[in-house]
Amino acid sequence: MSSHTPATDYVEDVSPGRGTLPPRAWYASSDAASLSLNGGWRLRVSATADAEDDSFAAPGYDAGGWAEVTVPGHWVLQGHGAPIYTNHLYPFPVDPPHVPAENPTGDHLRVFDLPGDWPAGGGAVLRFDGVESCARVWLNGTEIGEFKGSRLPHEFAVGRLLKPSGNVLAVRVHQWSAGSYLEDQDQWWLPGIFRDVALLHRPAGGAGDFFVHAAYDHVSGAGTLRVDSDVEGRVLVEELGIDVAAGEPVTRPVEPWTAETPRLYDGVLVTAGERVPVRIGFRTVVVEDGLIKVNGTPLLFKGVNRHEWHPREGRALDLATMREDVLLMKRHNVNAVRTSHYPPHPAFLDLCDAYGLWVIDECDLETHGFVEQEWRDNPVDDARWTPALLDRAARMVERDKNHPSVVMWSLGNEAGTGRGLTAMADWIHDRDPSRPVHYEGDPGCRDTDVYARMYPPHEEVERIARGLDGGTRRRRELPLILCEYAHAMGNGPGGLTEYQELFERYDRLQGGFVWEWIDHGVEHPGLGYAYGGDFGEELHDANFVCDGLVFPDRTPSPGLIEYKKVIEPVRIEAGDADGTVRVTNRYDFADLSHLEFSFSHQVDGLPTGARRLTVPPLAPGESAQVELDGAPDGGGEEVRWTVEARLAEDTPWAGKGHEVAWAQGTVSRRAPLLAAAGVRPVVDGDRITLGPAVFDARTGAPRTLVGVPVRGLRLDVWRATTDNDDGAAWQTDTRYGPLWRELGLHRMRHRVEAVGTDGEALTVRTRVAPAGRETGLRTAYRWTSDGTRVRLTVSVVPEGDWRAPLPRLGVRFGLPGATPEDAVRWFGGGNESYPDTRAASKDLLWDASVQELQTPYVRPQENGARADVRWAEIGGLRVDGEPEFWFTARPWTTEHLDAARHRTDLVPGDTVWVHLDHRLHGIGSQSCGPGPLPRYHLWPEPAEFSFVFSRPRG
Numbered sequence: 001m002s003s004h005t006p007a008t009d010y011v012e013d014v015s016p017g018r019g020t021l022p023p024r025a026w027y028a029s030s031d032a033a034s035l036s037l038n039g040g041w042r043l044r045v046s047a048t049a050d051a052e053d054d055s056f057a058a059p060g061y062d063a064g065g066w067a068e069v070t071v072p073g074h075w076v077l078q079g080h081g082a083p084i085y086t087n088h089l090y091p092f093p094v095d096p097p098h099v100p101a102e103n104p105t106g107d108h109l110r111v112f113d114l115p116g117d118w119p120a121g122g123g124a125v126l127r128f129d130g131v132e133s134c135a136r137v138w139l140n141g142t143e144i145g146e147f148k149g150s151r152l153p154h155e156f157a158v159g160r161l162l163k164p165s166g167n168v169l170a171v172r173v174h175q176w177s178a179g180s181y182l183e184d185q186d187q188w189w190l191p192g193i194f195r196d197v198a199l200l201h202r203p204a205g206g207a208g209d210f211f212v213h214a215a216y217d218h219v220s221g222a223g224t225l226r227v228d229s230d231v232e233g234r235v236l237v238e239e240l241g242i243d244v245a246a247g248e249p250v251t252r253p254v255e256p257w258t259a260e261t262p263r264l265y266d267g268v269l270v271t272a273g274e275r276v277p278v279r280i281g282f283r284t285v286v287v288e289d290g291l292i293k294v295n296g297t298p299l300l301f302k303g304v305n306r307h308e309w310h311p312r313e314g315r316a317l318d319l320a321t322m323r324e325d326v327l328l329m330k331r332h333n334v335n336a337v338r339t340s341h342y343p344p345h346p347a348f349l350d351l352c353d354a355y356g357l358w359v360i361d362e363c364d365l366e367t368h369g370f371v372e373q374e375w376r377d378n379p380v381d382d383a384r385w386t387p388a389l390l391d392r393a394a395r396m397v398e399r400d401k402n403h404p405s406v407v408m409w410s411l412g413n414e415a416g417t418g419r420g421l422t423a424m425a426d427w428i429h430d431r432d433p434s435r436p437v438h439y440e441g442d443p444g445c446r447d448t449d450v451y452a453r454m455y456p457p458h459e460e461v462e463r464i465a466r467g468l469d470g471g472t473r474r475r476r477e478l479p480l481i482l483c484e485y486a487h488a489m490g491n492g493p494g495g496l497t498e499y500q501e502l503f504e505r506y507d508r509l510q511g512g513f514v515w516e517w518i519d520h521g522v523e524h525p526g527l528g529y530a531y532g533g534d535f536g537e538e539l540h541d542a543n544f545v546c547d548g549l550v551f552p553d554r555t556p557s558p559g560l561i562e563y564k565k566v567i568e569p570v571r572i573e574a575g576d577a578d579g580t581v582r583v584t585n586r587y588d589f590a591d592l593s594h595l596e597f598s599f600s601h602q603v604d605g606l607p608t609g610a611r612r613l614t615v616p617p618l619a620p621g622e623s624a625q626v627e628l629d630g631a632p633d634g635g636g637e638e639v640r641w642t643v644e645a646r647l648a649e650d651t652p653w654a655g656k657g658h659e660v661a662w663a664q665g666t667v668s669r670r671a672p673l674l675a676a677a678g679v680r681p682v683v684d685g686d687r688i689t690l691g692p693a694v695f696d697a698r699t700g701a702p703r704t705l706v707g708v709p710v711r712g713l714r715l716d717v718w719r720a721t722t723d724n725d726d727g728a729a730w731q732t733d734t735r736y737g738p739l740w741r742e743l744g745l746h747r748m749r750h751r752v753e754a755v756g757t758d759g760e761a762l763t764v765r766t767r768v769a770p771a772g773r774e775t776g777l778r779t780a781y782r783w784t785s786d787g788t789r790v791r792l793t794v795s796v797v798p799e800g801d802w803r804a805p806l807p808r809l810g811v812r813f814g815l816p817g818a819t820p821e822d823a824v825r826w827f828g829g830g831n832e833s834y835p836d837t838r839a840a841s842k843d844l845l846w847d848a849s850v851q852e853l854q855t856p857y858v859r860p861q862e863n864g865a866r867a868d869v870r871w872a873e874i875g876g877l878r879v880d881g882e883p884e885f886w887f888t889a890r891p892w893t894t895e896h897l898d899a900a901r902h903r904t905d906l907v908p909g910d911t912v913w914v915h916l917d918h919r920l921h922g923i924g925s926q927s928c929g930p931g932p933l934p935r936y937h938l939w940p941e942p943a944e945f946s947f948v949f950s951r952p953r954g
């Protein structure tokens with residue numbers, strides 16, 4: 001060893017590596033010894049692949065002056081260098097297989113002793129579960145090989161090299177390699193040994209690779225088990241009385257595994273030298289009659305795309321974090337995960353088996369950057385790269401083949417088309433005919449068993465459902481799944497309800513996977529969460545990396561609450577007769593016996609006491625009507641019913657009482673608001689007094705309402721554009737965010753034309769319009785009072801040639817001196833909602849502080865509206881609306897929110913700003929998909945709406 005110019009050819013070699021063992025199933029032995037090599041390692045980072053020779057790998061090398069790094073981890077998140085975020089552009093010249101001379105290289109060193117009880121005989125395997133992007137490995141001074149394939153396991157036989165103590169493990173990790181061309185997923189580039197490193201003793205006669213085949217015959221109820229094993233052995237499943245030779249099939253009556261009923265049987269593979277526990281789930285997956293079926297039943301995926309993410313650790317997730325993801329998914333009615341865009345840590349799949357989630361396991365492959373050159377030189381269509389692709393396919397399939405939760409293999413993501421993909425699909429079909437193959441990038445579906453699409457608009461989904469979209473015959477005969485839809489970037493996604501309606505209406509539509517599970521924000525002391533560009537990247541895609549249903553710290557965003565409601569497995573709706581509801585079981589496999597139903601009536605939002613509702617244990621697809629008796633007389637107040645379905649018993653993923661589904665309906669409506677008139681306005685110098693309100697006589701603007709000072713009350717049409725308003729640059733449909741700015745909606749001028757009193761009313765006529773445009777909104781504010789209350793009626797008439805819908809239509813005003821801690825009470829929707837994200841808006845009596853009304857999107861933007869508000873109390877004011885209104889309150893202005901780039905840019909001012917909106921424009925999903933459906937566009941048209949201001953009742 002120790003040459004002066006170290007060999008670096010392997011870095012740009014398209015081959016998958018050298019010296020590694022053939023891939024095999026990932027398992028933990030019950031009795032073979034193992035030693036985790038996670039923990040503190042020594043680290044030296046150099047700027048290039050060849051800066052240092054390999055003398056560091058020799059025993060006795062003094063690394064005392066090196067830094068310390070934690071493995072698993074990424075050195076760029078531990079103070080050495082910085083992460084880079086790009087969506088699809090390679091952050092280096094596209095010149096395959098070459099990588100830049102600037103190639104951060106982390107030399108890692110770890111010295112370890114074998115435990116005292118480490119068995120003397122047998123061999124040993126050194127396993128790396130994930131290293132980005134290329135590693136060269138030495139043990140005790142001997143080079144044992146190198147590998148690529150970042151999110152895949154790589155093993156070396158090392159028994160002969162081990163010593164009882166003072167073993168030196170040296171790993172040189174390069175950030176860039178030929179492998180980087182195959183790993184162009186939309187995420188942070190994060191080099192490092194980011195998954196576990198372990199030394200596994202391999203006893204003589206120990207298990208090798210094995211393949212658990214556990215099929216279920218839904219007609220006979222029988223399960224057939226056959227465990228193919230490289231090494232002779234027996235398979236024992238005590239609970240089923242099974243004791244057969246490996247390779248022998250055995251059939252028993254069993255309970256099947258499904259994601260809803262994840263029944264596992266504990267078994268063990270016994271070889272001469274080892275016992276290996278296996279968890280067996282009996283299920284059969286087929287594509288038949290154009291449908292994906294498990295155990296004979298077509299599935300409906302209510303899925304999410306999950307990247308591995310932790311705001312401090314990057315893709316180095318611990319078990320608790322993985323479990324948190326699974327629990328959050330289960331608690332939000334999610335039933336499926338696509339492991340976008342690489343096989344996850346193997347422990348995640350164990351959790352999916354145990355808790356019950358359908359999994360599309362995706363290979364670590366994406367070459368999206370080649371789209372910039374019309375896919376020329378795409379590695380997936382270049383035979384020289386095929387061995388690397390096949391190696392990746394095999395490492396995924398062999399590692400994960402024994403998981404019942406994995407129901408489909410995915411070749412990768414956004415890699416165009418080519419012979420390499422076909423080779424992968426052929427190999428997978430041959431090795432594991434028991435699972436269909438998925439891949440989205442080939443519109444011809446040559447290699448796939450399902451038709452997959454990303455982000456199609458609703459109407460296109462419907463056309464596909466009806467077979468009217470053209471395409472090959474083969475494609476038309478396949479089921480459709482939306483492997484990505486509903487881009488959850490910032491506020492949104494909108495339109496989930498309408499997608500779900502389509503999925504439920506057409507058999508061919510087997511559901512989808514929201515993009516994506518989590519925001520990949522990096523915890524940052526000065527910014528809250530950092531995103532692309534915050535580390536000085538030369539090329540980056542800003543906050544496109546923050547597009548999840550949960551925030552970086554895994555707090556559910558309103559998008560997840562909405563999704564939970566839209567995909568709830570029990571449908572509750574008003575029944576045929578008054579006072580009844582219809583309950584429908586929308587599970588695919590489970591009956592409703594695990595749920596407990598209750599109902600209550602609310603008068604003006606206040607519950608009158610919950611009662612049990614007896615619902616039969618309906619089978620999937622069945623409905624029943626049940627009565628809600630005892631509706632109270634509201635005496636002019638609104639009366640509504642709420643039905644809730646909750647877990648009747650504790651489950652592994654949520655406790656008894658966890659809410660699974662709910663619905664509300666109206667029994668009787670509230671009486672119209674009082675006119676609040678009778679008192680005459682009185683002009684008094686520069687003031688006009690109208691009952692308990694005082695106005696500026698010149699501008700007609702209120703100074704106080706029922707004794708409460710108010711500032712700047714006027715029509716408002718602007719919102720701090722959302723990521724979905726701004727849209728993605730490549731969108732060909734009109735993107736309203738940019739158009740709104742072009743039209744000047746963020747800088748409307750308010751010209752007062754007349755302030756007049758006529759009898760009982762004070763009327764202020766204005767024209768609201770942007771500079772440079774003829775378009776405007778004639779706006780009249782008509783104020784009346786009965787002496788204790790003040791009523792405002794706003795009338796708006798648009799003028800001119802409006803080319804865009806409005807972001808919002810309502811009034812806003814400031815409450816000087818109010819603070820973020822001030823309490824708000826209201827009757828209306830409880831959580832953030834917009835016109836196309838309001839399924840989960842539950843009308844009750846709520847209270848929250850102003851601060852709690854803010855949704856902390858990683859990039860600040862319009863947020864926090866509450867739907868269907870009948871009345872709200874804030875800062876000593878009560879506001880009743882006619883009709884119901886959208887309520888928003890913030891400790892900063894919309895302009896401030898619009899200018900903010902990070903959470904920490906938002907600093908409360910001395911005023912709380914209140915928005916009372918008559919209408920809002922929808923949200924949609926245009927940050928990567930379609931905009932809001934036309935029915936959610938807020939086109940300017942004549943409108944009139946009223947508010948009554950009074951003192952709070954409580």
Ligand code: GAL
Binds near residue numbers: 515
């Ligand atoms: C898809 C891609 C994802 C992600 C998403 C946008 O095209 O497969 O990885 O980039 O768009 O967030």
